[in-house]
Amino acid sequence: MIQPLDSNDTEQPSVDYLPARMINEYVYCPRLFYLMHVEGQFADSYETVQGRIVHRRVDSGNGRLDAPEVFPEADLEPAEIDMPPEPPKRRGKMKHVQAATLFADADTADDDVDAADPREDNEEKTRSSVHARSITLSSDSLGVIAKLDLAEANGQHVTPIDYKRGRPRREADGTAGAWPPERVQIALQAMVLRDNGYQCDSGMLYFDETRQRVDVPLDDALIRQAEQAINGARAVYDSATIPPPLVDSPKCPKCSLAKICLPDETARLVENRRLSELEPDREVRAIVTARDERRPIYLSTQGLWVGKKGDILQAKADGKLLQEIRLNEVNQVNLLGNVQLSTQAMQTMLRMEIPVAYFTQKGYFYGVAGGLGVKNILVRREQFRRADDTQFCLRLARELVRGKIRNHRTLLMRNHRQPSSITLRELKRSADHATRSDSLASLLGIEGNAARLYFGDFSGMLKVDCDVETSPGAALSEKRPAFDFRGRNRRPPRDPVNALLSFAYALLTKDCLVAATKVGLDPYLGFYHQIKPGKPALALDLMEPFRPLIAESAVLSAINNRMVTPEHFLVAGQSVVLTGTGRKHFLMAYEKRMDATVTHPLFGYRVSYRRLLEIQTRLLARLLSGEIDDYPVFVTR
Ligand code: SF4
Numbered sequence: 001m002i003q004p005l006d007s008n009d010t011e012q013p014s015v016d017y018l019p020a021r022m023i024n025e026y027v028y029c030p031r032l033f034y035l036m037h038v039e040g041q042f043a044d045s046y047e048t049v050q051g052r053i054v055h056r057r058v059d060s061g062n063g064r065l066d067a068p069e070v071f072p073e074a075d076l077e078p079a080e081i082d083m084p085p086e087p088p089k090r091r092g093k094m095k096h097v098q099a100a101t102l103f104a105d106a107d108t109a110d111d112d113v114d115a116a117d118p119r120e121d122n123e124e125k126t127r128s129s130v131h132a133r134s135i136t137l138s139s140d141s142l143g144v145i146a147k148l149d150l151a152e153a154n155g156q157h158v159t160p161i162d163y164k165r166g167r168p169r170r171e172a173d174g175t176a177g178a179w180p181p182e183r184v185q186i187a188l189q190a191m192v193l194r195d196n197g198y199q200c201d202s203g204m205l206y207f208d209e210t211r212q213r214v215d216v217p218l219d220d221a222l223i224r225q226a227e228q229a230i231n232g233a234r235a236v237y238d239s240a241t242i243p244p245p246l247v248d249s250p251k252c253p254k255c256s257l258a259k260i261c262l263p264d265e266t267a268r269l270v271e272n273r274r275l276s277e278l279e280p281d282r283e284v285r286a287i288v289t290a291r292d293e294r295r296p297i298y299l300s301t302q303g304l305w306v307g308k309k310g311d312i313l314q315a316k317a318d319g320k321l322l323q324e325i326r327l328n329e330v331n332q333v334n335l336l337g338n339v340q341l342s343t344q345a346m347q348t349m350l351r352m353e354i355p356v357a358y359f360t361q362k363g364y365f366y367g368v369a370g371g372l373g374v375k376n377i378l379v380r381r382e383q384f385r386r387a388d389d390t391q392f393c394l395r396l397a398r399e400l401v402r403g404k405i406r407n408h409r410t411l412l413m414r415n416h417r418q419p420s421s422i423t424l425r426e427l428k429r430s431a432d433h434a435t436r437s438d439s440l441a442s443l444l445g446i447e448g449n450a451a452r453l454y455f456g457d458f459s460g461m462l463k464v465d466c467d468v469e470t471s472p473g474a475a476l477s478e479k480r481p482a483f484d485f486r487g488r489n490r491r492p493p494r495d496p497v498n499a500l501l502s503f504a505y506a507l508l509t510k511d512c513l514v515a516a517t518k519v520g521l522d523p524y525l526g527f528y529h530q531i532k533p534g535k536p537a538l539a540l541d542l543m544e545p546f547r548p549l550i551a552e553s554a555v556l557s558a559i560n561n562r563m564v565t566p567e568h569f570l571v572a573g574q575s576v577v578l579t580g581t582g583r584k585h586f587l588m589a590y591e592k593r594m595d596a597t598v599t600h601p602l603f604g605y606r607v608s609y610r611r612l613l614e615i616q617t618r619l620l621a622r623l624l625s626g627e628i629d630d631y632p633v634f635v636t637r
Helices: 020-028 030-038 046-056 099-109 123-127 180-195 220-239 263-272 343-351 377-387 390-415 421-436 440-456 496-519 537-543 546-560 580-595 609-625
Strands: 130-139 144-154 157-164 202-207 212-217 295-299 304-309 312-317 320-326 330-336 339-341 356-359 365-369 569-572 575-578 597-599 606-608
Touching: 020 030, 020 144, 020 180, 020 220, 030 220, 130 180, 144 180, 157 180, 180 202, 180 212, 180 220, 263 609, 295 580, 304 343, 330 339, 339 343, 343 365, 356 496, 365 496, 377 390, 377 609, 390 421, 390 440, 390 537, 390 546, 421 440, 496 537, 496 546, 496 575, 496 580, 496 609, 537 546, 537 609, 546 580, 546 609, 575 580, 580 609, 597 609, 606 609
Parallel strands: 157 202, 295 330, 304 339, 330 356
Antiparallel strands: 130 144, 144 157, 202 212, 304 312, 312 320, 356 365, 569 575, 597 606
16 A cells, blocks of 8 residues: 555655655746745635635545555445535635635535536446545656545546636637646656556546546657646756746736735736836736725723633733734734733644734734744745845845935925925935945944934924823923924833834834745844844835834824824923824824835836735845846835
């Protein structure tokens, strides 16, 4: 009896085998193969989740198939076959449904399934066949490992059967057929069976949506095609170089990894090489959805206990249920102060790759707990290599500082009651100087001077006059408007505006750190910000151009729209802090800003600031891997 190589897993190679499923991805798109198999990236789409539902019961087999020599020449009792459930019927288009919703559906879909049998028009064959499900076999000569959903054995003759979620390809003559990636995958299964001593001259694809089967004969042409695919995939794997994206391909909008791959964005940057030569005429398709429908949650009620029941997070205080949150609506959990998360809830967060960020009650950012994360060691290796290249660091730092100063200038022009022409001129000059700076030290000086100018005029963007003091319970040392701002101070912040700015920067640091981790980068190794233990230098690099656009804009919005008022602050000695209610109100202002959409100046489509952070971080990874030459710092117009 042949034992599965790994009875728990699907097609994870134990040695250097290429999984047949990944070679399917290679035939679909070599870049997709690289992203999934080399970088270990994955993202769910409606199609991938539906595919898992279809495979769920198939995968519950014992993974055993009798060795070829123990099969008699037929005459075996038929085995009982568990077919996969029919996927739940859905109305309309649902292209970007959250995985957890569908998992929930899958759990209930088991109950009343009237599943189809791919061999229903071939009963004679079924009666004299033996079936085994979920078998993993490998071939040393091919260097391939394959997981068979179902193997149907007649004597020593075995047919692999692969389940597909959707519908078959419609051939020119109207008959049901298979797409090249599917044909190659089933051919590889057949070839691996042959290599293990079984007789196999065809495979079968079963399409769950239409309940149709398609026979795939293993002829010489298909074997050659499969061998070429193995060699091509192996070459990409060994090269450790990401293949270029497909150009204007209809495959991309259907690809679950489009938001990771950024095909049109990368193609545009690669084709033009230098950002200064970018042509505005090439269209970048808005494949990336404008925003993630899931939301971060912030839990700040002191003494709160958060547990998990099914697919729901339950927040309780003193044993009383206060709030329920569906897991499929959450993309980040933030805990402020004394809030407990149960082990079961934490395990679920880690498994679902939902980051859990910890803050003090006052909003000081401790750090983030995350799952195993992206296995993309290659990009981290490049990050470490580039961080030692002083010219690379300087070139990137110049752009980051220039972008930050230009965005500061834009914020003043948009929001100041009477923007000072001198300040605007000096900021423009500083941004130009930054691009010619010859060292990180001089860049720091340019950035510092520009910040002083900018914050010197910051109060002109505050549009509320509050002639009250900040109490309750305490008073500022001098009588002045509550939102009077006379320059940046911190550690501790000594006025309400600085308290808000510090909290906003802590939140933005956390979001940049999460974005860096999600892409597979080390958030503690930066290029402009240098190594300092405990300092998330890369997150600080990434956030530079976004400080005015996200953090400072959220502060202005919170004050000017009276979401926070003087009553939302407490004074303790020199320090001014937000009250619990004030923090909640500001978090709303911050999240509203993160959710606001903005037009990307290079790509022309609108995305939320949260999505934008991820796009910019992925483009930084492309720069590190050498796929693009320049980092397109986000500068608003
Ligand atoms: S988005 Fe397009 S180019 Fe990118 S991996 Fe998917 S199919 Fe390939």
